[in-house]
Amino acid sequence: MFKHDKQGRPRKAKLVDFQISRWTSPAHDLQYLIVSSMDQNCRTSRLQHFLEAYIETLNHHLVAMGSQKRLTLPILSTDLQRTAVYGLYVAASTVATKMADDTLDLDSSEKNFDPFSQAMKSERYREILPGLLVYLEGLGVFD
Numbered sequence: 001m002f003k004h005d006k007q008g009r010p011r012k013a014k015l016v017d018f019q020i021s022r023w024t025s026p027a028h029d030l031q032y033l034i035v036s037s038m039d040q041n042c043r044t045s046r047l048q049h050f051l052e053a054y055i056e057t058l059n060h061h062l063v064a065m066g067s068q069k070r071l072t073l074p075i076l077s078t079d080l081q082r083t084a085v086y087g088l089y090v091a092a093s094t095v096a097t098k099m100a101d102d103t104l105d106l107d108s109s110e111k112n113f114d115p116f117s118q119a120m121k122s123e124r125y126r127e128i129l130p131g132l133l134v135y136l137e138g139l140g141v142f143d
Contacts, residue, residue, distance in 0.1 A: 026058065026071070027079035031087040036094050040131030051076060084139035091132045092120075099125040 003012040017029060030051075034043060042050075051073065059070050093116070100119035119125060136142070 025076075025079040025083065026054075027076060027083040028086055030054065030076075031080065031083045032090050032094075034135070035087045035090040035132060036098065040128070040134075043131065043135050081139045084136055084141035087132075087136050087139070088141050091129070091136065095128070095132065096120045096122075096125050099128060 001014045001016065002010045005011045015029070015033070034047065038047070038050075055071050055073060055076060062069055062071075096116060096119040100115075100122045105115070
């Protein structure tokens with residue numbers, strides 16, 4: 001959900017995700033967002049700012065709700081490293097199908113049709129995959 005200023009530019013954003021409700025680190029949701037929605041430029045030049053703003057906002061709401069818990073950048077960074085394999089999964093599944101050519105029919109019932117292999121062969125996916133792998137490698141996913 002976005003709040004826009006008078007010129008129509010987005011100024012605030014809120015995420016609501018009830019897909020997989022569970023008690024866990026926010027790093028899972030952030031991995032999904034970072035891998036599926038941030039471009040390479042944003043990941044390399046704005047990720048730190050994004051994470052700091054996320055932590056500040058989360059901690060503000062924790063205080064408002066009377067919680068004694070706080071999230072810190074070192075804790076979140078450790079959790080992002082721990083959840084990097086999930087980021088790889090998102091890159092290989094969700095991002096591949098999201099970036100696939102518009103003609104790809106994920107619901108095709110043709111015999112021997114593998115939509116995920118087809119999606120991974122798309123030009124758009126192959127353009128963004130190297131940047132995703134650099135991000136994930138930086139988290140140690142391939143160590």
